[in-house]
Amino acid sequence: MTVRRVIPHEPMRPLWRCRRCGAQWPCQPARLSLLSEYQGNRTSLLIYLSGLMEEAAPQLARLNSHQAPDLRDRFLTWARAR
């Protein structure tokens, strides 16, 4: 009997694509689960995401022969309190 493992919406390094759905991480489901995980604690969420952005930036720049992509919208803007 095989047990189907649920793959979480987590980033695959160094591509920073979602392990589960293949979208650029953080994908929509990842954003939603982070928002609920850090509910009422936006500051911690932003610190966590900044750390990931710092980690992702050089890895993505290396994959990108062009310039380093602007990761702010992708990693931070959506998480700011409205």
Ligand SMILES: [Zn+2]
């Ligand atoms: Zn995903």
